[in-house]
Amino acid sequence: MHLLTDVNLEELKTLDIPLGKPQPGDWLDVQAEPGQPFETYIKSNPVSTNARQNKIYLQPWGTFTATQEAMLEHTADYLTIFFGLETVMLPTKSDDNIPATAQRQLYGGRRQLLTTYLLDILQDNIPDDAIVVMAITSADLYPSNDFNFVFGQARLKKRVGVSSIYRLESEDPHVGLMRLIKTGSHEIAHMFSCQHCTYARCVMNGSNSLPESDFRPNRLCYDCHRKLFWNLGFDVKRRVANLNNFFVRHELKSDYDVASRDSKALGF
Template identity: 35%
Template sequence: MALRDISKTSRHYRIIESIFVSMCNSKLFNDIAVQDENDWIVNHQSDEQTFNDWCKSYSVVKSTKSRICIQPIGDFSGPGQKLLSWLQSFCSAFYFGVQVAVLPPVSASKIGCKCRINPETRRCQLRATDIIDHLKQTRKPHALCTVAVTMIDLYPKESWNFVFGLASLTYGVGVFSFARYTDTFYRTPPAKESTENYMCSDITAKLLWRACKVMTHEIGHMFGIKHCVYHNCAMNGSNHLAESDRRAASLCPICLRKLQEALKFDLADRYGALVKFCEGSLTDSTTPLSEFADYGEWLKKALSFLESKQYKSQVGKRPR
C-alpha cells in the first residue's frame, strides 16, 4: 500500500496513520484526469513512490536546517517585489513551520549566466545550468533548499528549445521560470529585449496562481517527493501548460504524509494558514486572489473532514 501499514506500537502513530488512510478513502481527492496522449501520467502510471519508499531515500528528515531560500534572478522591482512577497506568504503556509526568506535579487550578468535569444520566440533566455552552479556555490548552510525564480525564459543546453525549470536534488537547489505562465509571453517581444531591461509586468491572478503552484511543486522535489501517480495532486508531473493548469494545488494524502513526516506540522494548522492566504489575510489588499477561490473552499472542506475525525483532540497536541 502507498501509506505505511497501521501496525506500529505507538498509539499516537496508529491514530495519525489512520487519519491519512481515511483521507485516501474520502471524496476530497480526485483521480488524475487524462485528456491528451502527451500527458505526463500516460507514460508514468507505474512510477510509484510509496511512503516507505520515500522514508528510505529522504535524508533531511532529521536535519536541523529550517529555512527555504528564494533567490530572485533579474529585475523584480515594482510589481515584481509584490509577487515575491506573495510567493513568500504562500510558501510559508504550504511548508508550514518553515521560515521562508527572499534573498536580494541578482542580475544574470552578475552571476556570469550565459544568455541567448530564442530563434522561435525571439525572447531572451538564461542558461539554467549556470544558475544552478551559482546556487551551489552560494547556498546558505542553514537552508533546507534554495530555489531561484525568474521572469526570464530558461534553456538547459544549446540543443534544447526551453525548459520550465531545473534542479539538483543532491545540492538542494533549483531554478524555475514564470515567463511562459504569463499571458504576454507569446506576443511580439520588444525589438531589443535583454536580461538587463526585462522587468516584471503587472501580476494577474492567473500568473500568481500558476507561480504559487509551480514553486511549491518544485520545492516539494527538494524534500525528496517524486512525481505523484495516485491522485490529482500538487506533485503530479506535467508535459505542457494545459496539464500543469489541471494540476491541483493541494497535496494528496500520500504526498502530504511525506511532507508531514519531514516537517512535523499540525495538519489543521497548515490547512488553516492556507485558508488565510486564499482569503487575503496573509497578504495586502492588492493581492489578486480570484483564482484561489475554489482552492480556499476545498481547504475548508479538508478542515471539516479533520474535525469530523476529531483530529485536534486525538493528534494535534500530542508529541511524536
Template identity: 40%
Template sequence: MKLSDPQPGEWRYSRSETFQTFAEFQKTRKIIPVNRKNIIYLQPIGKFNDLQQKEIVLTREYLKAYFQLETKILPILSNNIFPKSVKRIFRDAQGQVLAGYVLDSILMNRKPDDAVVVMGITERDLFPKPEWNYVFGLASHAGGVG
C-alpha cells in the same frame, strides 16, 4: 487512484515514464531542517517589475506559513550573472537560460550556511538541455537547491 490511459497530445501518450509508489517515496531521503540549517532562502535573479516583486514577497509568506520555517529573500542578482554560454534565443525570440547552471553555478555557490534549501526565482524562461524547449523548474535534492 490509477491514472486514465493517455490520449493523443498528452505528455504520457508519447513518452514512457516510470511512476514512484508511495512506499518508494517513503524510503527516499528527506530534507529535514536541523538546528543550524533551518532557513528557507529565496534567491531572485533578474529584473522584476512591481507585481513580480510582490509575488516574491507573497511566495516568502506562503513558504513561511506552510513549512513553519523562517524564510528570507536574498538580494536580487542581475541577469548579467548568466554567461553567454548558458543563454540562448529560442522560438519567438524568447531568451532562455540553462536551468542546471542556475542550480550548480549560482545557487549552490551562494547557499548560506544556515540554509535548509535555496529556491531561485527568475523572470527568464529556463531550458534543461538543448533538445528541450523549456522546463517549469529543476531541483537538486542532494544540494537542497531548486
C-alpha cells in the same frame, strides 16, 4: 522524522481524484515514471531539516516589475505556510553577466537561461542556515538543448532549484500568483526528495504545458501530504487553516475551495 498526529490524514484519501489515462503530449504520456510510494520515500533518506539548516531561501534573479515583486513576496509568505518553515528572500541578482554558453535566443529574440548553470551557482553558495534554496527568474528557462522550456527544475538531493515567472503571468494577477505558488511549492517539495506524483491529481504531478499545469490542483494528495508531514512535522491543523486564510486574502477562490474541502475532511 514525525509519525504522530491527532489528525487522521487518511481522511484526505476520500478527496483524492485518481489520474486518468494521460492525453497525447501530457507529462506521463512522454515520461515513464513509476511513482514514489510512501515507504519508498522513507527509505530514500530524504532531505530534511536539522538544528542548523531549517530555512527556505528564495533567490530572485533578473529584472522584475512591481507586480512581479509583489508576487514574489506573496510566494515567500505562502511557502512559509505550505512547508511550515521560515522563508527568507535574498537580494535580487542581476542576470546580465550570465555567459553566452548558459543562455540562448529563440524566435522573436526571446531569451532563455540554462537551468544547470543557475543550479550550479546556487549549489556553491547555499547559506549556512538554509535547508533549500530556490531561484526565481524573470527569464524563460531550458534544461538542455533537447527541451523547449521548463517551468522549473530541482535537484532532489542537492537542495537547490529554480523556477521561472516568465510563462506564469496572466492579465489576471490572481492567476499569475496561483501559478507561481504552485510551481514554487512543487519544486521545493522536489528538494525535500518528493518525486512526481503518479497516483492522484496533485500539485506534485508533472506537466508539459501550461494548460496541463493549470489543470493540476493546488493540493497535496494524501500520499504526498503524508510524506511531507513525516519529514517536516508541521502542525496539520494550523497549516490548513493558514492556507485557507492565504487563499481568502489573495482572492484565490478555486484554491480556497480545494483547501476548505480538505479542512472539512480532516474535521476542522
